[in-house]
Amino acid sequence: MENLFELKHVSCFFGKNDTVTKALEEVNLDILKEECISIIGPSGAGKSTLLNVLAGIIKPTTGVVLYKGKPMPDSISKRANIRLNEFGFIFQSYNLIPTLNVRDNIILPVVMNNEKVDLALYEKLISEINLSGHEKKKPNQLSGGLAQRVSIARALIKKPTVVFADEPTGNLDSVNGNAVFSLLFELAEKYRYTLIYVTHDKEKSNLAKRIITIKDGKLIES
Numbered sequence: 001m002e003n004l005f006e007l008k009h010v011s012c013f014f015g016k017n018d019t020v021t022k023a024l025e026e027v028n029l030d031i032l033k034e035e036c037i038s039i040i041g042p043s044g045a046g047k048s049t050l051l052n053v054l055a056g057i058i059k060p061t062t063g064v065v066l067y068k069g070k071p072m073p074d075s076i077s078k079r080a081n082i083r084l085n086e087f088g089f090i091f092q093s094y095n096l097i098p099t100l101n102v103r104d105n106i107i108l109p110v111v112m113n114n115e116k117v118d119l120a121l122y123e124k125l126i127s128e129i130n131l132s133g134h135e136k137k138k139p140n141q142l143s144g145g146l147a148q149r150v151s152i153a154r155a156l157i158k159k160p161t162v163v164f165a166d167e168p169t170g171n172l173d174s175v176n177g178n179a180v181f182s183l184l185f186e187l188a189e190k191y192r193y194t195l196i197y198v199t200h201d202k203e204k205s206n207l208a209k210r211i212i213t214i215k216d217g218k219l220i221e222s
Protein backbone atom coordinates (compact mmCIF):
# COMPACT_ATOMS: atom_id res chain seq x y z
CA MET A 1 0.00 0.00 0.00
CA GLU A 2 1.17 3.49 -0.78
CA ASN A 3 1.71 6.29 1.75
CA LEU A 4 -1.27 8.58 1.95
CA PHE A 5 0.32 11.03 4.39
CA GLU A 6 3.94 11.73 5.21
CA LEU A 7 4.85 14.11 8.01
CA LYS A 8 8.48 15.08 8.17
CA HIS A 9 9.86 17.02 11.14
CA VAL A 10 6.50 18.64 11.78
CA SER A 11 6.33 21.09 14.68
CA CYS A 12 3.44 23.30 15.62
CA PHE A 13 3.91 26.19 18.02
CA PHE A 14 1.26 28.54 19.35
CA GLY A 15 1.96 31.92 20.93
CA LYS A 16 5.44 33.36 21.06
CA ASN A 17 8.52 34.01 23.18
CA ASP A 18 8.04 32.97 26.79
CA THR A 19 4.40 31.92 26.33
CA VAL A 20 4.99 29.54 23.42
CA THR A 21 3.13 26.22 23.50
CA LYS A 22 4.76 23.38 21.60
CA ALA A 23 1.61 21.54 20.53
CA LEU A 24 3.62 19.26 18.22
CA GLU A 25 7.35 18.76 18.20
CA GLU A 26 9.42 17.00 15.53
CA VAL A 27 6.66 14.66 14.45
CA ASN A 28 7.56 12.11 11.79
CA LEU A 29 4.73 9.91 10.64
CA ASP A 30 3.69 7.88 7.59
CA ILE A 31 0.09 6.84 7.14
CA LEU A 32 -0.87 4.22 4.57
CA LYS A 33 -3.98 4.27 2.45
CA GLU A 34 -6.89 2.48 4.14
CA GLU A 35 -5.21 2.26 7.53
CA CYS A 36 -7.35 2.63 10.64
CA ILE A 37 -5.43 4.64 13.20
CA SER A 38 -6.23 5.92 16.66
CA ILE A 39 -4.44 8.82 18.28
CA ILE A 40 -4.53 8.70 22.06
CA GLY A 41 -3.08 10.88 24.79
CA PRO A 42 -4.03 13.09 27.71
CA SER A 43 -5.84 16.39 27.34
CA GLY A 44 -3.56 19.04 25.85
CA ALA A 45 -1.15 16.46 24.41
CA GLY A 46 -1.57 17.70 20.84
CA LYS A 47 -4.06 15.18 19.47
CA SER A 48 -6.42 17.67 17.84
CA THR A 49 -3.50 19.67 16.53
CA LEU A 50 -2.10 16.56 14.83
CA LEU A 51 -5.51 15.77 13.30
CA ASN A 52 -5.87 19.36 12.10
CA VAL A 53 -2.39 19.33 10.58
CA LEU A 54 -3.18 16.12 8.69
CA ALA A 55 -6.49 17.58 7.50
CA GLY A 56 -4.79 20.75 6.26
CA ILE A 57 -6.72 22.93 8.71
CA ILE A 58 -3.54 24.01 10.50
CA LYS A 59 -0.33 24.70 8.61
CA PRO A 60 2.55 23.57 10.82
CA THR A 61 5.14 26.09 12.02
CA THR A 62 7.94 24.00 10.56
CA GLY A 63 8.20 20.73 8.67
CA VAL A 64 6.48 19.18 5.69
CA VAL A 65 3.10 17.49 5.22
CA LEU A 66 2.74 15.39 2.10
CA TYR A 67 -0.65 14.13 0.99
CA LYS A 68 -0.61 11.58 -1.84
CA GLY A 69 3.06 12.38 -2.33
CA LYS A 70 2.55 16.11 -2.79
CA PRO A 71 3.03 18.93 -0.28
CA MET A 72 -0.20 20.25 1.24
CA PRO A 73 -0.76 23.50 -0.66
CA ASP A 74 -0.01 26.80 1.08
CA SER A 75 -3.16 28.33 -0.33
CA ILE A 76 -6.03 28.22 2.17
CA SER A 77 -8.62 27.75 -0.59
CA LYS A 78 -6.70 24.90 -2.20
CA ARG A 79 -6.50 23.17 1.17
CA ALA A 80 -10.22 23.80 1.68
CA ASN A 81 -10.88 22.15 -1.69
CA ILE A 82 -8.97 19.04 -0.69
CA ARG A 83 -11.00 18.89 2.51
CA LEU A 84 -14.29 19.32 0.71
CA ASN A 85 -13.54 16.74 -1.97
CA GLU A 86 -11.49 14.11 -0.18
CA PHE A 87 -11.96 14.33 3.58
CA GLY A 88 -14.93 13.61 5.81
CA PHE A 89 -15.12 14.99 9.34
CA ILE A 90 -16.83 13.81 12.49
CA PHE A 91 -16.73 16.08 15.53
CA GLN A 92 -17.43 15.51 19.19
CA SER A 93 -20.32 17.98 19.09
CA TYR A 94 -21.76 16.71 15.74
CA ASN A 95 -21.76 20.21 14.15
CA LEU A 96 -25.08 19.72 12.39
CA ILE A 97 -26.80 22.80 10.98
CA PRO A 98 -29.79 23.39 13.32
CA THR A 99 -32.07 24.87 10.64
CA LEU A 100 -31.61 21.96 8.19
CA ASN A 101 -33.30 18.59 8.50
CA VAL A 102 -31.37 15.32 8.60
CA ARG A 103 -31.50 14.83 4.83
CA ASP A 104 -30.27 18.33 4.06
CA ASN A 105 -27.52 18.08 6.66
CA ILE A 106 -26.28 14.86 5.08
CA ILE A 107 -26.21 16.18 1.52
CA LEU A 108 -24.78 19.58 2.50
CA PRO A 109 -21.18 18.82 1.40
CA VAL A 110 -22.49 17.88 -2.05
CA VAL A 111 -24.83 20.86 -2.36
CA MET A 112 -22.09 23.24 -1.22
CA ASN A 113 -19.97 22.03 -4.10
CA ASN A 114 -22.80 22.45 -6.65
CA GLU A 115 -22.75 18.74 -7.36
CA LYS A 116 -25.54 16.30 -7.98
CA VAL A 117 -26.44 14.10 -5.03
CA ASP A 118 -25.70 10.43 -5.59
CA LEU A 119 -29.17 9.28 -4.56
CA ALA A 120 -28.27 5.59 -4.61
CA LEU A 121 -25.42 6.25 -2.19
CA TYR A 122 -27.66 8.48 -0.07
CA GLU A 123 -30.28 5.73 0.25
CA LYS A 124 -27.61 3.14 0.95
CA LEU A 125 -26.15 5.24 3.77
CA ILE A 126 -29.60 5.89 5.24
CA SER A 127 -30.18 2.16 5.38
CA GLU A 128 -26.68 1.13 6.52
CA ILE A 129 -26.61 3.77 9.25
CA ASN A 130 -30.19 3.03 10.21
CA LEU A 131 -31.55 6.52 9.68
CA SER A 132 -34.80 5.77 7.90
CA GLY A 133 -37.75 7.50 9.49
CA HIS A 134 -35.54 10.31 10.74
CA GLU A 135 -34.81 12.15 7.50
CA LYS A 136 -37.29 14.98 8.05
CA LYS A 137 -36.23 15.66 11.65
CA LYS A 138 -34.26 18.70 12.73
CA PRO A 139 -31.10 18.23 14.82
CA ASN A 140 -32.85 19.36 18.04
CA GLN A 141 -35.20 16.37 17.67
CA LEU A 142 -32.33 13.87 17.64
CA SER A 143 -30.61 12.05 20.48
CA GLY A 144 -26.83 12.36 20.65
CA GLY A 145 -26.29 8.89 19.20
CA LEU A 146 -28.62 9.60 16.30
CA ALA A 147 -27.06 13.02 15.66
CA GLN A 148 -23.61 11.44 15.47
CA ARG A 149 -24.89 8.82 13.03
CA VAL A 150 -26.23 11.63 10.85
CA SER A 151 -22.80 13.24 10.91
CA ILE A 152 -21.26 9.92 9.81
CA ALA A 153 -23.59 9.88 6.80
CA ARG A 154 -22.63 13.50 6.05
CA ALA A 155 -18.94 12.54 6.24
CA LEU A 156 -19.44 9.68 3.78
CA ILE A 157 -21.73 11.26 1.18
CA LYS A 158 -18.76 12.37 -0.94
CA LYS A 159 -16.97 9.01 -0.76
CA PRO A 160 -14.01 10.45 1.12
CA THR A 161 -10.49 9.07 0.92
CA VAL A 162 -10.00 9.89 4.60
CA VAL A 163 -12.39 10.18 7.53
CA PHE A 164 -11.14 12.25 10.46
CA ALA A 165 -12.91 11.97 13.80
CA ASP A 166 -12.00 14.04 16.86
CA GLU A 167 -13.36 12.46 20.05
CA PRO A 168 -16.43 11.25 18.10
CA THR A 169 -18.00 9.57 21.13
CA GLY A 170 -16.96 12.15 23.72
CA ASN A 171 -20.58 13.21 24.29
CA LEU A 172 -22.15 9.75 24.08
CA ASP A 173 -22.98 7.01 26.57
CA SER A 174 -21.16 3.72 26.10
CA VAL A 175 -23.94 1.97 24.13
CA ASN A 176 -24.21 4.77 21.58
CA GLY A 177 -20.45 5.29 21.62
CA ASN A 178 -19.82 1.65 20.77
CA ALA A 179 -22.44 1.79 18.01
CA VAL A 180 -20.66 4.78 16.44
CA PHE A 181 -17.31 2.98 16.44
CA SER A 182 -18.78 -0.25 15.05
CA LEU A 183 -20.23 1.78 12.20
CA LEU A 184 -17.00 3.66 11.54
CA PHE A 185 -15.02 0.43 11.30
CA GLU A 186 -17.66 -1.54 9.40
CA LEU A 187 -18.12 1.22 6.83
CA ALA A 188 -14.34 1.73 6.53
CA GLU A 189 -14.12 -1.80 5.16
CA LYS A 190 -17.05 -1.30 2.83
CA TYR A 191 -16.09 2.12 1.50
CA ARG A 192 -12.32 1.69 1.92
CA TYR A 193 -11.60 5.02 3.54
CA THR A 194 -8.64 5.68 5.77
CA LEU A 195 -9.88 6.24 9.31
CA ILE A 196 -7.97 8.51 11.68
CA TYR A 197 -9.55 9.21 15.03
CA VAL A 198 -8.63 10.90 18.26
CA THR A 199 -9.70 9.66 21.66
CA HIS A 200 -8.53 9.78 25.25
CA ASP A 201 -10.33 6.49 25.95
CA LYS A 202 -7.99 3.50 25.95
CA GLU A 203 -10.75 1.04 25.13
CA LYS A 204 -11.79 3.02 22.05
CA SER A 205 -8.19 3.50 21.02
CA ASN A 206 -7.53 -0.25 21.20
CA LEU A 207 -10.17 -0.83 18.50
CA ALA A 208 -7.66 0.37 15.89
CA LYS A 209 -4.95 -1.84 14.44
CA ARG A 210 -2.47 0.99 14.71
CA ILE A 211 -2.30 3.13 17.83
CA ILE A 212 -0.35 6.35 18.08
CA THR A 213 0.21 7.76 21.54
CA ILE A 214 0.99 11.41 21.87
CA LYS A 215 2.44 13.10 24.93
CA ASP A 216 3.59 16.71 25.21
CA GLY A 217 3.47 17.03 21.43
CA LYS A 218 5.68 14.01 20.80
CA LEU A 219 4.69 10.70 19.24
CA ILE A 220 5.23 7.35 20.84
CA GLU A 221 4.10 4.57 18.55
CA SER A 222 3.19 1.22 20.09
Ligand SMILES: Nc1ncnc2c1ncn2[C@@H]1O[C@H](COP(=O)(O)OP(=O)(O)O)[C@@H](O)[C@H]1O
Pocket (backbone or CB within 6 Å): 014, 015, 021, 022, 023, 041, 042, 043, 044, 045, 046, 047, 048, 049, 050
Ligand atom coordinates in the same frame (compact mmCIF):
# COMPACT_ATOMS: atom_id res chain seq x y z
N1 LIG B 1 -5.13 27.82 18.47
C1 LIG B 1 -4.38 27.65 19.57
N2 LIG B 1 -3.81 28.71 20.18
C2 LIG B 1 -3.03 28.53 21.28
N3 LIG B 1 -2.78 27.36 21.85
C3 LIG B 1 -3.32 26.27 21.29
C4 LIG B 1 -4.15 26.35 20.12
N4 LIG B 1 -4.56 25.10 19.80
C5 LIG B 1 -4.01 24.28 20.70
N5 LIG B 1 -3.27 24.96 21.59
C6 LIG B 1 -2.50 24.39 22.70
O1 LIG B 1 -1.71 23.33 22.20
C7 LIG B 1 -1.71 22.21 23.09
C8 LIG B 1 -2.28 20.99 22.38
O2 LIG B 1 -3.67 21.22 22.11
P1 LIG B 1 -4.62 20.14 21.45
O3 LIG B 1 -3.98 19.66 20.20
O4 LIG B 1 -5.95 20.77 21.34
O5 LIG B 1 -4.61 18.98 22.55
P2 LIG B 1 -5.58 17.71 22.73
O6 LIG B 1 -6.47 17.63 21.54
O7 LIG B 1 -4.64 16.54 22.87
O8 LIG B 1 -6.33 17.94 24.00
C9 LIG B 1 -2.52 22.65 24.30
O9 LIG B 1 -1.61 23.13 25.27
C10 LIG B 1 -3.39 23.74 23.76
O10 LIG B 1 -3.73 24.65 24.78
Ligand SMILES: [Mg+2]
Pocket (backbone or CB within 6 Å): 047, 048, 049
Ligand atom coordinates in the same frame (compact mmCIF):
# COMPACT_ATOMS: atom_id res chain seq x y z
MG1 LIG C 1 -8.55 17.72 21.37
